Amino acid sequence: MNIVDLRNEKNILSVVKEKLQRHGNKLNEVEKLVENIIIDVKENKDKALLRMMKDFDKVEVESLKVDKEDIKKAYENVDKDFLEVLKESKDNIEKYHKNQKYSHFDMDEGRKRLTQKVTPIERVGLYIPGGKSPYPSTVLMNAVPAKVAGVKEIALITPPNKEGKVNENILAAAYLCGVDEIYLSGGAGAIAALAYGTETIKPVYKICGPGNLFVAEAKRKVYGDVDIDMLAGPSEVLVIADEKSDPKFVAADLLSQAEHDENAACILVTTSEDLAGKVKEEVNNQLKELSKVDIATKSVENYGIIFVVDNIDEAFEVSNEIAPEHLELSLEEPFDYIDKVQNAGTVFMGEYTPEPVGDYFAGSNHTIPTSGKAKFYSPLSTYDFLKRTSIVYYSKEELTKQKDKIIKFANKEGLTAHAKAIERRFE
Amino acid sequence: MNIVDLRNEKNILSVVKEKLQRHGNKLNEVEKLVENIIIDVKENKDKALLRMMKDFDKVEVESLKVDKEDIKKAYENVDKDFLEVLKESKDNIEKYHKNQKYSHFDMDEGRKRLTQKVTPIERVGLYIPGGKSPYPSTVLMNAVPAKVAGVKEIALITPPNKEGKVNENILAAAYLCGVDEIYLSGGAGAIAALAYGTETIKPVYKICGPGNLFVAEAKRKVYGDVDIDMLAGPSEVLVIADEKSDPKFVAADLLSQAEHDENAACILVTTSEDLAGKVKEEVNNQLKELSKVDIATKSVENYGIIFVVDNIDEAFEVSNEIAPEHLELSLEEPFDYIDKVQNAGTVFMGEYTPEPVGDYFAGSNHTIPTSGKAKFYSPLSTYDFLKRTSIVYYSKEELTKQKDKIIKFANKEGLTAHAKAIERRFE
Missing domain, CATH: 3.40.50.1980 (Nitrogenase molybdenum iron protein domain)
Incomplete structure (x- = not known):
């Protein structure tokens, strides 16, 4: 040092x-490769994923979906002492993340009412790395906040090992967290599958989870079509x-x-x-x-x-x-x-x-902004799995009172059809 | 219809x-052009911005920075009735956005303490389109939540008109919101300048605001190096x-x-x-x-x-x-x-x-997720200008009690140096 x-x-x-x-980690070759993988998955779907596993990971699997019975079995067979640790850790994470909810608020003045409605994102995808680093802690840190937020559907995707199986501790942690939709696939292909869907995998609205260079580049590329947690x-x-x-x-x-x-x-x-x-x-x-x-x-x-x-x-x-x-x-x-x-x-x-x-x-999240990004990003949280809708109500009386101001503003911006939308109500 | x-x-x-x-809006040519613009701004900084304004916008300006006196003057000269509307609108936006703060929380059990600390992002950039659509409402909708969050430095950037000036209503709205750092530049070059800085423009940590295809593509490209509001x-x-x-x-x-x-x-x-x-x-x-x-x-x-x-x-x-x-x-x-x-x-x-x-x-934000993205994005808010830090404290007593569990977890993941970081404290 x-x-x-x-x-x-x-x-x-x-x-x-x-x-x-x-x-700098981003390389041009990586970018090009990832782009081609995404196009491949968009076009050939399941077939592309199966082919990539065969070519890159040297694994042939029959189905992209992990059988629910296998997930349950892994949970039942996991080292009992470790299961106790997993459970206590999950409880701690739950307790901490329950504090992280957007407040629903309602500014109700009768003639005028503004509300913030908070709802969970309906369906999210979790990418969990495999290979040399299958970390059950990553499952907890992503799945627990999603569950606390009330996400209905959580799809987990992870590359299989040489035997075409998912690490048992990953399965056990997923079962513990109530995640029972698990798919086999790794790298950029897995991210593309979550974002755009295949015959087997229904697309998600947000993708979370860590990964290598290819995964990060794929997340950057699908960002906007779906949301992502952050770029690490x-x-x-x-x-x-x-x-x-x-x-x-x-x-x-x-x-x-x-x-x-x-x-x-x-x-x-x-x-x-x-x-x-x-x-x-x-x-x-x-x-x-x-x-x-x-x-x-x-x-x-x-x-x-x-x-x-x-x-x-x-x-x-x-x-x-x-x-x-x-x-x-x-x-x-x-x-x-x-x-x-x-x-x-x-x-x-x-x-x-x-x-x-x-x-x-302890209970705080271990997905944390890296490389100086804590200047603008925050640790992964329950907020990341929620979304907000604004609700605006004006009574006829209130609109009558305010209409001239709104019309003036719209006309100042040259948006006369906006002004007309108000005016027509008083013709 | x-x-x-x-x-x-x-x-x-x-x-x-x-x-x-x-x-689909994203075109390959746009992507390539934007990439070149970003490289140009990173290398040639102010010079690149001035050259682009001359070549693309047919405008020559002496300085990239708008004089503070000019901002104040625009405010003083603005149509008084319109100013009243701007003020009332700003007040309404402020009232609504004051409800949007992450709660600071503190789970203090003495031997163990977990806290969520909330701080504003220190410096943000607002892109405000010019040309045919210089909208003062966009200034309010971006600057007010940033101010409510407590952002210290707000840099506004906007393309000049044919006379090399900023639209007076934009300047007046900026002055009203307390934004006095205003730069001249438009399109992808402006986004690159905010993200990476130039001699005149200090880089920001987050970029918000609407824009055309070039602006959107530039925001996608700088995302990760800085944060952005959303891709519209x-x-x-x-x-x-x-x-x-x-x-x-x-x-x-x-x-x-x-x-x-x-x-x-x-x-x-x-x-x-x-x-x-x-x-x-x-x-x-x-x-x-x-x-x-x-x-x-x-x-x-x-x-x-x-x-x-x-x-x-x-x-x-x-x-x-x-x-x-x-x-x-x-x-x-x-x-x-x-x-x-x-x-x-x-x-x-x-x-x-x-x-x-x-x-x-009314007071809610008019920057709203478009094109179906409300499945995962939310309207722009005060939250977007805040960030969270987790704070974790274990006493010696608490670590003594929990150490074996943490060591077991670390070893299960093969991260033995993590286990050692605990063990060494009890050697």
Whole structure:
């Protein structure tokens, strides 16, 4: 990990930006490939999906739809201790997400009434990656908010393993969440199938869930025809720590991000030069003990960085500029600093709240804006599965009172048929 | 207008879908052109914008930034009666949008605490079309919710007229809303400038506002690097009416949509064959009196349609499938039917709430999902200018209690460094 001393820099934010440039992920070849896949699925539907699985994934399956009995069986056979953990995690997620509902409101003045009506999106699709990373936590984090919102139909799609089956833990988590419509397919083809439908798969109105470059590009392309949750880039953790922080804990937390992906970034911002050195050493020591040592090493080499700053305000300035997906405040009284957080996805408070607490268990959502997008995106939520309708009512009396103003406004914009729509009522 | 009798159709929704196919708007040439414009602006910044204005709009301007004094002057010189209307409309919009805030919540159990923190997006950009349609109402509908949300910096960008100036009503509306950062530029170049910045224009985190094909395609392309409000397609109104409805009013309302755009759709769904015929006749008569007769005629020819259905439930079935931007319930007791509305942007209730009431004055937002996108999008709102951060705190005691479950979950997913981040705290 490189240590970058910002204490004598005049424009610290420009140094931070420069140091944290990550490779643009979108490649022209990917774009072209994904476009062709989408056209293929639109034209050949089921056949295209089956062919792609055969060609790319070397798997032949008889049906794109997973049998409901198989989903139930997976649930019944899952490791019982793990099932208890899944259930408790689901309950926690449910509790948190029940707070996230748009308020229905009604401004009723008799002659005039304005209402906001809130309804769930009727049908959504969840993309759940397979391959080396079939994560049941991803099922919980997407399906639970959808259910809390009241979504009627949830279609889950996921690439099968070499045997043409879905990972048992994914099935068990889906069953637990009440998702019983599961399809086999991965990558851009799966996204196209959810967006435009096939013989087997009814199209959805919104697609959520993480995925590789192809999945992300496909989501970008279908966006507008359906809604999507967000476009994710490579992920990151940023730890703010001072001289009292334990370098072992800080290093372990940085590495928990690094094991995800070679492009993941782990960043420490500290007021203590001493801590910076110790964390660097700890990272090197702990790295060797990890099962995903290769990925983590590359991530640390590529995007592992320690910024040393003058004071805690500067630390937050750096953090707000980076707008990290995960922000850990490894500080003694973390709640004293919460007002300084302007841009961050999720904040983990104090030395005993490492990131995995939120990834798996606490109840907040682990789908969080990455790569600085917390400046404008928010974590996935119940709101994402709801939509709002405005309801406007004017009585004849009220329209009589206001008509001249509305007519004036319409005419100022040259939209005379708009003005006429009012005038005709009083002819 | 074509009258389509659905009363003997078995699958009415498939007929509706077929009849309402609108031309796909996205063209390959547009895509390529927009891509080149974005690259140009990224590379040549201000110079690119100035050159494009000279080449495409035949306007040479000295500065991209509108002088603050000019904005103030436009406000001071605006037609006083119109200013009163603008002010009242702004007040109404403010009142409505103040109801739209995410609730900050705090689940504090002492040893465990989960909070949702809500903050405004720091800097947003508003694209306001110019040319033949400089609409001050668009300024109000975008700037007011941003202000209500607490956005600190609002940058407005709009193409200049032939004299290199911004329409005075746009400037006045901007001044009224407290927007004093205004730039000259139109089309895809303006969107690129907001997203990536130039020497004069500081980049924004979110771009809102309507525009032509080029603007829409540019918004699609920058989406992900910044957030956008939504992708709009051609607009529509759908009126549900029965035998008691006044055909004059219905026809006028259909035409108020038709004058917008040749691709706009005006749709009547009625239980009365008699009304269908009368509205058709009225549309033909009223058409001739419109100032935008050419546009409206084409729109009616292209996408004007009357569906006759068996009963009122079928009418709502058709409407929910179309998911109209504007839905008018031209029915005697409209509130009796509101539960039947599943997919619609804004509902206008009863015979005295024609669409312009909401376009200009009532207080709800007139940026509404078009072309069926109300199945997943919502009207523009205060929420669109806010973002949420999750805050998670576990005490040492709480982590001690839960650690084994979290470790089990992490290990099940093969993310051992996640498990280690917990374990190291208890070594």
